[in-house]
Amino acid sequence: MQIEISRRRFLKGSVALMILGGTALSGADILAEAMSKATAAPVAAKGRRKVATICEMCVNKCAAIAHVENNIVKKLDPNPLFPKSRNMLCARGQAGISALYDPDRLKYPLIRAGERGDGKYRRATWEEAYKHIADKLTKILDEEGDNRSTIGYCAGEGLAEHTFKSFMSDKFGSSNFLNHSSICLQSTVTGYTLTIGGYGIADLENARYVIMAGANRAEAILTPDTMDLFKRTRGRGAKLVVVDPRYTNTAMHADTYLQIKPGTDLAFVLALTYATLLGQLYNKEYVENNFQDFEKYKKHILDSGYTPEWAEKITGIPAGTICKVAHDFMAAAPQAIYYQGRRTTWSKNDFQLRRAMALFTALGGGVDVKGGIVFGHKLPLGDHAITAPIYANAKGRIDKDAAAVVGSTGSWVAWRNMVAEGKTPYPVRGMFVYKQNPMLSVPDTARTAEMLRKMDLVVVIDTMPSDTAMFADVILPECTYLEREDPVTSFAGTEPAIALRMKAIEPMYETKPVIEIMRGLGEALSKPLWEISKKHDEDLQSELEDRPEEEVFSEGGYDLADAYQESQEEINHHMVVAKHGEAAWRILREKGVFYPQMNEYFKKLSDNSYQYYPRNKKYYGVLKKEGEMVRDDSLDRDCETCETCVNPADIAPTSRTYSTPSKKIECYLGAMEKKGVDPMPAWHDEDYVKVPKGKYKFITGRHAHFTQNATVNNIMLLELMKENYVWINDREARTLGIAFGDMVEITSPVGKVHIKAYPTPKIVSEAVFYIHGFGSKSSLQTFAHRNGASDNEIIEGSIEPVLGCAIMHDTLVSVRKV
Amino acid sequence: MNYAMALEYQNCINCQACEVACKQENGVQLGADKQRIWVGMVEGTIFGRPYANIYPSQCNHCLEAPCVSVCPTKASHYGEGGIVKVNPKQCILCKGCMEACPYDARFVDDTRVVIDKCTFCDHRIAETGTTACQATCPTKVRTFGDLDDENSDLVKLLKTRRFFVQKEHIGTVPKLFYLLPEDEAYAKQSLAHTTDIHTWEEIKPHYDEARNRRSKEWKR
Secondary structure: OOEOOOOOOOOOEEEEEEOOOOOOOHHHHHHHHHOOOOOOOOOOOEEEEEEEEEEOOOOOOOOEEEEEEEEEEEEEEEEEOOOOOOOOOOOHHHHHHHHHHOOOOOHHHHHHOOOOOOOOOEEEHHHHHHHHHHHHHHHHHHHHOOOHHHEEEEOOOOHHHHHHHHHHHHHOOOOOOEEEEEEEOOHHHHHHHHHHHHOOOOOOOOOOOOEEHHHOOOOOOOHHHHHOOOOOOOOOOOOOEEEEEEOOHHHHHEEEEEEEEOOOOOHHHHHHHHHHHHHHOOHHHHHHEEOOOOHHHHHHHHHHHHHHHHHHHHOOOOOHHHHHHHHHHHHHHHOOEEOOOOOOOOOOHHHHHHHHHHHHHHOOOOOOOOOOOOOOOOOOOOOOOOEOOOOOOOOOOOOHHHOOOOOOOOOOHHHHHHHHHOOOOOOOOEEEEEEEOOHHHHHHHHHHHHHHHHHEEEEEEEEOOOHHHHHEEEEEOOOOOOOOOOOEEOOOEOOOEEEOOOOOOOOOOOOOOHHHHHHHHHHHHHHHHHHHHHHHOHHHHHHHHHHHHHHHHHHHOOOOOOOHHOOOHHHHHHHHHHHHHHHHHHHHHHOOOOOOOOHHHOOEOOOOEEOOOHHHHOOOOOOOOOOOOOOOOHHHHHOOOOOOOHHHHHHHHEOOOOOOOOOOEEEEOOOHHHOOOOOOOOOOOOOOOOOOOOEEEEEEEEEEEEEOOOOOOOOHHOOOOOOOOEEHHHHHHHOOOOOOOOOOEEEEOOEEEEEEEEOOOOOOOEEEEEEOOEEEOOOOOOOEEEEOOEEEEOOOEEEOOOOOOOOOOOEEEEEEEO | EEEEEEEEHHOOOOOHHHHHHHHHOHHHHHHHOOOOEEEEEEEEEEOOOEEEEEEEOOOOOOOOHHHHHHHHOEEEEEOOHOOEEEOOOOOOOOOHHHHHHHOOOOOOEEOOOOOEEEOOOOOHHHHOOHHHHHHHOOOEEEEEOOOOOOOOOHHHHHHHEEEEEEOHHHOOOOOOEEEOOOOOOHHHOOOOOOOHHHHOOHHHHHHHHHHHHHHHHOOO
């Protein structure tokens, strides 16, 4: 989506420009002929349809085919054409129908009739709901002098997230945006990006050695990583080392499982690095060609004494094992990966941990090379322009000084704390929530409730009556993913593709897709808010002295609905046709997936495997290499030998241009040092939270049967796991007199929960664990209500100092049988 | 046609996508004490270190199916390709088949008041060529196919890999073939030391003999 700044573009540049790069690729016309029989084509039987869609039961976006009979979705099957999801749907994907037909779905707009949190609402019409919001917003903005940032907004991850975000940020004009990043993967994405120039994609289809620490790909399914990895473990190509305080389903598949004390991963990586540097095991040519400040880093690691023996005392992993892992890793390098992980920020040092992991992988040369961390390629899409008004009185985000570097997605915990404690530079009086559920997803639930109670206006857009929705003044019901078309999306990877979510059936009840909600909200808000701006915005007032009002209103983008007038299908049509032509659009609508050479490349290899791109056409090394004048994609791809016959080890040492400031692998971050951040990963004893006797460190995690807290009311998934249990080491449980199924009370400095116990040898003795997402208190969710316990009720709301990410694994708790 | 299934059980991550796909595809009763397919898990410790083995499973569609032999009303019968099925109209819920099945693959569906079990998704074989459980599996544990077809992926797998079946000694001639992991340590960990390991060449005559004897009963 491209945003045009309407006026005063030289005065103020608070609108972020999203630049869609890349060149148009031809070749769509080749695809005009019919696809092979193996692909999913719509069947026009009586009353039966097959609709290509994209799953939204989690964040992976797997391609699916919805089987529709008489406008009822009967079954979801995987769409084999999509390279990222490799012809699969997991348990949650299969249970999408139960989300569509969930009896507790939000069906109509609701307006609060009781107190916040008590679940009392009255049914309203859309017009009534919009008017209610418009009246309240007008009053708030008038009182706040048109400071748009007085309204905060947050969004859960999804294909339509940007539609909501663009409305709130570009059209409405608030800077206070929050999303999942700071409670999810921001520390690892930023750590890798500042070090090797990108978060990258772990090429688990070709890696020969993988260290997976904390990440749990068997249970927290990620495509294509999960599918690629577990077909290659146990002597079938990939050595897998799992480092985790818990023996997970991923650990079951490991060649080596190392039980680590929570919060000590950095010591483990530093010791691996020490062993590698001391033994000179690293790829010297690669380091020589591609590292910046290597000698500084080497001196720092060796002088600091990060020996395996030192790390053994901290991590509990024997020094000999650490040395062996370092040796084996470097022997397999460059096809060796210290896996980046997803939901991170375990302890205060997380940013440094991710940096150390990236540097360790890079020491073996496993970056931008087959079997290492690769960056892949993204197919281009056209633009959708939005005219964004500039509001002179809109202020910057409130949490910008909460950490060394706070990005445009904010620090959820810092932001929430500031509002709850009334310590904001200006009043934050409202909150728009789309598809996110901070009551369950942000640490320290009591504080989140306190924040929401302080708001004068809370609007929730969702499909389910979540715990957060119970704090809303107005609830707007979105339709589920099976009832809407969403923005067409290009998926980067070694096998890039474009995929489209189309609606399987029309929206049920009075629900709407978010683009229509934004249109309706825009229509209701434009005129009243225009009056507020005219009253308070001096720049606007002076502009109105020279130009007619109607012209300024429409050309300046003050018609908030103007960007949402076209249907999503029309917008998608422009975006695809602009780069790939009409033939591509027809293929995409028929098959749900498109990439330029799909017809030629896509082949069914066996009942269980497909070829998406031939091996020599995959995008492994994409960075500009030494000696390459200009990267000519077509030439390179036509070279039959480029990735097939050549050993990755021979390509690895080549000098490349990385997307970092120095264009090299960054050992030393001088710019961060100025902000008080360690320029190189270092261990600080004082940052490590020790576990005193009688206490446990609480750790949390995800599961293959539930996605965060969004699926806890899904009856099909509750069949697989009825509630969550707390894992406690079996010996510890014995001393506490706790047996399987006993109800225990877990107390932390911020909360207390009751949950059933699962004593097991599969967890380290100093930690307790339970799965995130359960423990909903929303009385409108029949099956989820008070089922199990919520982790964020007991996790303390603290942040790490670099990015403001929520620290998830440093809370100490006590456990007793009740 | 002689339908069977091979399982690369070492790929299984216990995500239970197969179970949900089965329920959605076949309308299996929710809340029943058992279901058509399942993922079995055995866990414990060896010298204090935890381990776990995962065995995805379902009806074996035995060539010598005790559940078919025991049925007094012929509700339990062989369908096309030797798929063991239940005719709901003839089922009197005597549960003899549940007792007879050594794999615990049958259960009572309270909503239809009938014995329910895996059908190898026979209603969708013609259209999709495979079962819902195989189609949806993230790590592609299952390969469904026709033992009579020498060119099927199934037979190709059985010809190139060694495998075992469950409770072979009972003589049911079961048709779920568990593929032996090539990694010896894991093979040892996930097998009983008494489990017999087979090759297709060696076991095929036995399966052919059973098929020839019983296939007269198969519906065509």
